Amino acid sequence: MNTPTLTLPAPGARRPHPLTALAASVPGSVGLAGAVLLFFLVAALWPQALQTHDPLQMDLAAVLQAPSAAHLFGTDQTGRDTYSRLIEGTRQSLGIGLGATALSLGLALLLGVTAGLGGRVADAVISRVLDVLFAFPTLFLALLFVTVFGVSVATLIVAVGVGTAPGYARMIRGQVLAVRGAGYVEAARALGHAPARIVRQHILPNAIRPLVVMLTLGVGQSIVWASGLAFLGLGVAPPSPEWGALLDAGRSYVTRAWWLEVMPGLAIVAFALSVTVIGRHLQDRLEGKVGRP
Amino acid sequence: MSTPIDAPGRGGRGLARARLLWQGLGAVAALWAAASFTFLVQTLMPGDRAMLLINMAAGNLTNPSPEEIAAVNARYGFDDPVLVQYLRYLGNLLRGDLGVSFQQHQPVLAMIGEQIGPTLTLAFSALVTAWVIAVALTLACTAREHPLSRAASALQVALATIPPYWIGTILLVAFAVELRWFPVEGQHSLAGLVLPTLSLALPLAGYLGQVLQDEFARVLEQPFVTSARMRGMGDLGVRLRHVLRHAVLPGVTLSGWALGKLLSGAVLIEAVFARQGLGGLLVAATSARDVPLVTGIVLTSAAVYVVTNLLVDHAYRLIDPRIRLS
Numbered sequence: 150m151n152t153p154t155l156t157l158p159a160p161g162a163r164r165p166h167p168l169t170a171l172a173a174s175v176p177g178s179v180g181l182a183g184a185v186l187l188f189f190l191v192a193a194l195w196p197q198a199l200q201t202h203d204p205l206q207m208d209l210a211a212v213l214q215a216p217s218a219a220h221l222f223g224t225d226q227t228g229r230d231t232y233s234r235l236i237e238g239t240r241q242s243l244g245i246g247l248g249a250t251a252l253s254l255g256l257a258l259l260l261g262v263t264a265g266l267g268g269r270v271a272d273a274v275i276s277r278v279l280d281v282l283f284a285f286p287t288l289f290l291a292l293l294f295v296t297v298f299g300v301s302v303a304t305l306i307v308a309v310g311v312g313t314a315p316g317y318a319r320m321i322r323g324q325v326l327a328v329r330g331a332g333y334v335e336a337a338r339a340l341g342h343a344p345a346r347i348v349r350q351h352i353l354p355n356a357i358r359p360l361v362v363m364l365t366l367g368v369g370q371s372i373v374w375a376s377g378l379a380f381l382g383l384g385v386a387p388p389s390p391e392w393g394a395l396l397d398a399g400r401s402y403v404t405r406a407w408w409l410e411v412m413p414g415l416a417i418v419a420f421a422l423s424v425t426v427i428g429r430h431l432q433d434r435l436e437g438k439v440g441r442p
Numbered sequence: 443m444s445t446p447i448d449a450p451g452r453g454g455r456g457l458a459r460a461r462l463l464w465q466g467l468g469a470v471a472a473l474w475a476a477a478s479f480t481f482l483v484q485t486l487m488p489g490d491r492a493m494l495l496i497n498m499a500a501g502n503l504t505n506p507s508p509e510e511i512a513a514v515n516a517r518y519g520f521d522d523p524v525l526v527q528y529l530r531y532l533g534n535l536l537r538g539d540l541g542v543s544f545q546q547h548q549p550v551l552a553m554i555g556e557q558i559g560p561t562l563t564l565a566f567s568a569l570v571t572a573w574v575i576a577v578a579l580t581l582a583c584t585a586r587e588h589p590l591s592r593a594a595s596a597l598q599v600a601l602a603t604i605p606p607y608w609i610g611t612i613l614l615v616a617f618a619v620e621l622r623w624f625p626v627e628g629q630h631s632l633a634g635l636v637l638p639t640l641s642l643a644l645p646l647a648g649y650l651g652q653v654l655q656d657e658f659a660r661v662l663e664q665p666f667v668t669s670a671r672m673r674g675m676g677d678l679g680v681r682l683r684h685v686l687r688h689a690v691l692p693g694v695t696l697s698g699w700a701l702g703k704l705l706s707g708a709v710l711i712e713a714v715f716a717r718q719g720l721g722g723l724l725v726a727a728t729s730a731r732d733v734p735l736v737t738g739i740v741l742t743s744a745a746v747y748v749v750t751n752l753l754v755d756h757a758y759r760l761i762d763p764r765i766r767l768s
Contacts, residue, residue, distance in 0.1 A: 281475040283699075284744040288706035292728045293480065296736040297487045300729075373605045377710050380607055381725050396607075400713075404626065407615040414608035425603045 202230035238390035246372035252310030257317035265325025365428035369421035541734035550738035568642035601648030610641035698754035
């Protein structure tokens with residue numbers, strides 16, 4: 150385990166520029182992860198800047214070509230450029246991931262905070278409900294929603310959002326309960342502050358802080374789940390180059406054209422790994438390193 | 443979780459029995475709640491279920507007469523008040539009747555029974571494999587200043603993040619398609635189980651390894667470890683005999699939770715390797731909107747989860763006899 154070292158600037162020395170200091174304090178892996186995220190952000194907002202081909206342009210003379218200089222990630226069964234299609238799909242994939250995470254955390258916040266602050270009855274009821282929701286595997290719950298409401302982007306967001314909410318709700322409940330018992334809340338109560346003010350000023354801000362980390366990690370996991378659903382053929386309709394849909398489309402060619410399956414997966418993995426690295430870095434910064442090297 | 447320690451002696455067995463009864467009741471209540479939840483979701487289904495059924499049977503969009511719709515409604519009881527439908531649903535569940543598939547007109551329970559075997563085999567072998575990998579890595583790497591152990595812990599973070607279906611695809615392409623070490627489709631052979639098991643086990647091993655190692659590192663600092671070392675015990679002996687047993691506890695709790703993850707993962711892995719099992723059934727049922735079959739499978743998975751977690755709770759007590767009551 151590393152012992153934290155405190156470096157004080159020599160008296161009279163010039164303070165480094167804040168940006169330089171920030172850059173120096175960030176490990177290389179986090180910098181790389183940030184660069185990957187920036188790439189995907191550009192891809193989502195301005196795909197034309199990164200594309201090498203028209204993502205819809207078929208080319209029957211260049212069908213199922215392996216990755217090369219002309220086609221970075223190869224071509225599909227109609228000669229479309231896989232790399233450009235991946236870039237085109239980024240916006241939708243990230244949108245679904247963000248939407249599902251927002252819904253999931255919104256639900257979780259509502260349930261978790263109510264359980265943590267609503268008294269014993271509310272806590273008992275919500276905890277039981279969460280226990281029961283926990284018994285359903287995430288993907289099974291998501292498929293149940295797809296069955297009932299049919300295949301659409303909205304269903305995908307709801308399915309992934311509801312499927313992942315119980316885990317976050319439990320974490321938030323635990324956090325609220327922990328903060329409620331903290332010394333400074335006790336002190337505020339002893340000083341005679343109104344309960345509403347204690348909740349607003351002390352409990353909520355401290356209980357919600359870990360949410361930054363959860364949000365970061367959650368987006369990655371939501372994209373993994375959503376693309377999993379799409380991979381099963383239950384995601385967004387086929388012509389869309391959403392990452393999961395690309396995986397699904399490449400599935401029948403996997404023995405002949407591995408790049409159709411491996412490259413979209415690589416995008417998902419690169420994105421999910423980057424948010425995980427950044428999320429863990431944030432966690433270490435916000436909450437201090439706990440027992441992890 | 444509060445864990446009062448009961449007094450040894452005659453009271454112990456009676457208390458144990460009471461606890462078993464209490465836990466059984468809890469499991470039944472959880473299943474009842476799960477069934478109610480799936481029923482609730484079904485009632486939210488937009489559109490007319492009778493129409494859906496008729497279209498499903500006809501294979502295309504039809505324009506059925508009111509009489510036809512009424513006949514279907516009467517047969518499935520869609521016209522009854524929701525409360526009546528709910529009670530009938532629960533009553534059928536109690537008799538082990540999960541309903542009849544909309545699409546294939548077979549009892550859902552029998553269809554699940556046919557397919558659940560391979561899925562449970564896959565999930566269970568993945569769980570065992572994940573444990574073996576995680577324990578081996580933990581024993582070898584925790585709290586050792588070695589570049590390899592740093593690499594191992596980075597690898598675990600990566601494994602826990604990578605979706606199992608992508609690992610599956612890579613393994614399939616590399617070892618079955620290119621190298622031909624394993625069959626591309628191995629339904630009934632042990633060799634065919636290797637790649638699917640690994641794809642499912644590796645992400646879980648990543649999770650499990652992180653949890654085990656945190657706990658392992660903590661236990662390594664405990665006084666009884668120091669005292670064992672002072673008695674002259676070797677490093678490996680200390681790790682195996684004293685530390686592992688303690689470090690394993692949070693992993694056991696995690697295994698119950700991991701089952702849900704494994705079942706979700708198994709559905710995807712079965713799709714990657716075109717294996718038979720619950721996954722194929724569930725996906726086909728979902729795209730056909732075969733509500734009874736999907737709810738039946740979802741409920742079954744919840745039941746498997748509830749039962750497994752009862753067992754995990756008991757395993758926990760075997761490993762740590764100090765915990766008697768919860």
